[in-house]
Structures are given as C-alpha cells and as structure tokens.
Amino acid sequence: MEEKDWDDEECDDTLTMTTVSRHCFGDDSESPSFSISIIENMKEDYGLFVWPCSVVLAEYVWQQKHRFSGATVVELGAGTSLPGLVAAKLGARVTLTDNSTRLEVLDNMRRVCELNKLECNVLGLTWGVWDAPLFSLQPTLILGADVLYDSNAFDDLFATVTFLLQNSPGSIFITSYHNRSGHHLIEFLMGKWGLKCLKLLDGFSFLPPDKASLLSGNIQLAEIAPISKDNA
Numbered sequence: 001m002e003e004k005d006w007d008d009e010e011c012d013d014t015l016t017m018t019t020v021s022r023h024c025f026g027d028d029s030e031s032p033s034f035s036i037s038i039i040e041n042m043k044e045d046y047g048l049f050v051w052p053c054s055v056v057l058a059e060y061v062w063q064q065k066h067r068f069s070g071a072t073v074v075e076l077g078a079g080t081s082l083p084g085l086v087a088a089k090l091g092a093r094v095t096l097t098d099n100s101t102r103l104e105v106l107d108n109m110r111r112v113c114e115l116n117k118l119e120c121n122v123l124g125l126t127w128g129v130w131d132a133p134l135f136s137l138q139p140t141l142i143l144g145a146d147v148l149y150d151s152n153a154f155d156d157l158f159a160t161v162t163f164l165l166q167n168s169p170g171s172i173f174i175t176s177y178h179n180r181s182g183h184h185l186i187e188f189l190m191g192k193w194g195l196k197c198l199k200l201l202d203g204f205s206f207l208p209p210d211k212a213s214l215l216s217g218n219i220q221l222a223e224i225a226p227i228s229k230d231n232a
Contacts, residue, residue, distance in 0.1 A: 017041065020115075021050055023082060025062040025089075034089055037115050038080045039108055048108055050080050052215040053146035056203040057083040057176040060221055061090070063206055067141065068092045074139040074164065076125070076157070077147040081109050084143060088118045095137060100124025128156025138168040144175040148186065158193045165195070165226050173224040176203055178217050190224060199223040 019040045026032035036058075041048040061068055061083050069091040075084035078096040088094040096113075098105045101124075109122045123133055142164055147157055161173050173195075177186070190196060203219030204212050 023050075023055070023058065025059070025086060036082060036085045036089065037112070038082055038085075039112050039115065040080060041108070048080060048105060050082055051146050052217060053176040053178065053203070053219055054080065054082045055211060055215060056207065056219050056221060057143060057145040057174065058086045059207055059211060060174070060176070060201075061086045061143070065090045071140045072138065072168075073141045073143060074137055075143040075145075076127070076160065077144055078109060079105060079145075081112055081120075083145055084120065085112065085116055085118055087141075087143070088113075088120050089116070092141075094118075095121040095123055095139070097123045097125035100126045100129075100131070125160070126156075127153060127160045134160070134163070135167070137164060138171075139164060140168065140171050142171060142173040144173065146177060147175060148177040154189055158189050158195075161224070162193045162195065162226070165224075171225075172198065174221070175224065176219060176221045179220045180218075186222065194227050195224050196227045197222050198225050 021038045021040055022035050023038065024032035024035045026034070038050050039048075040050055068087045071087070071092045073084060073087045073092040073094045075081060075087075075094065075096050078084050078098050081096045084094045084096045096109050098109065106122055106124055113120045113122065125131070125134060142161060144157075144161070148154065165171050165173060187197070199222065201221045203221050204215070207215070
C-alpha cells in the first residue's frame with residue numbers, strides 16, 4: 001500500500017514538487033504492522049525518489065524480519081532509504097549511506113529518519129573511495145536497491161561491497177536490481193570479485209498483490225557472499 005500527499009513549494013523561482021509517500025508493511029494489508037513515510041522530490045535528484053527496486057527490497061526485509069532484529073545493517077546508495085528504515089523499524093542498527101558529494105540526498109535521509117522517529121547513522125560513502133569511516137563499518141547485512149544502474153560504477157560498487165563483506169565475516173549483501181542485461185552481468189562481477197550468489201529471486205514472487213500491481217519491469221533480488229577459501 002502506498003499513499004502520497006503532494007506539496008508544491010515556490011523556491012528561488014523554481015517550482016519543486018515534494019511529496020510524502022507512506023509505505024505499509026504487515027501480514028494483513030488492511031491492518032499493517034507499521035508504515036514508513038518517505039519525503040520525495042519529483043523535480044530533483046534521482047536519489048530523492050522511491051524506485052521500484054527499493055519497494056521490492058523493503059518488502060523482502062520485512063518478510064525476513066527475523067534476520068534483521070538486532071542485526072547491524074549498512075544500506076549502500078540508500079537515497080530515500082526505504083529498505084534501511086524498515087530494517088531499523090525491525091530493530092536493526094542501521095547506517096544509511098550515499099555518495100558523500102550528494103549533500104541534498106544526505107540531508108533528506110536525516111529528515112526522513114526524524115519524520116519516522118528512527119535513529120540511524122547517516123554517512124557519506126562514495127563507492128571505491130577508502131575514507132576512514134568505511135573501515136569502521138562491520139555490517140552483518142548490506143542492502144543495496146537499484147545500485148546496478150551505472151556500468152561505470154560497477155567496479156567501485158563491488159570493490160566497496162567486497163571490502164565490507166571481508167571486513168565482517170559471515171555478512172551477506174542483499175540487492176534488488178532491474179535485470180536490464182540478464183543475470184550474466186552480475187555473475188561476471190561476482191566472479192571477478194570472488195563472490196557467489198546464495199539466492200536469486202524474481203522480485204515479484206514475494207510481493208503482495210497490492211504492491212505488485214503498482215510496479216513493472218524485470219526486477220530480481222540476489223543474496224551475495226564471498227567465496228570461501230575452502231571452495232575457491
């Protein structure tokens with residue numbers, strides 16, 4: 001279920017369209033367990049919009065709630081941060097990250113945390129850049145919704161993911177993505193960086209009908225982990 005309230009604001013002679021969307025989670029759509037409110041800006045950066053892959057990953061987090069209670073979670077390229085906020089609502093310790101140069105996105109993440117009364121760490125983290133804060137992260141679960149959109153950033157993304165997985169043995173990367181060029185691309189990247197796919201799902205296979213009816217595209221979800229030395 002998703003509801004949107006629109007608010008048009010005039011600012012510096014530029015019309016900005018801001019909406020607060022409400023995303024519900026629960027086993028009963030008529031009586032959800034909780035909802036997450038997201039501030040979106042339809043005229044600004046793509047990091048300020050809830051994309052379908054984010055809805056899919058957030059639903060998966062909810063359905064895997066037993067894995068997230070008490071977990072340490074990092075969301076990469078979080079943008080509007082819906083999956084990470086669901087994890088926080090389930091009792092995870094969450095760090096929301098996005099490119100350190102995208103200050104408006106990071107500011108929006110802080111506002112969304114305040115709106116939902118959730119305490120998450122917000123961190124500027126640019127893929128492939130080895131800044132000091134990266135080395136302190138030891139997540140048990142790493143989330144990434146629609147982070148496979150720019151082929152120029154794939155190696156930087158997987159370098160960061162691989163470091164985080166190796167820095168926290170036993171951790172898993174869970175990502176939802178549009179299958180634009182077949183699973184062969186992600187298989188190639190996993191092989192290149194010494195990773196393996198533990199699970200691959202059709203993103204619509206676990207979505208409730210009311211959410212699935214609002215989305216389109218070929219969305220997949222993968223759980224990824226390092227190849228153990230014993231199996232290398």
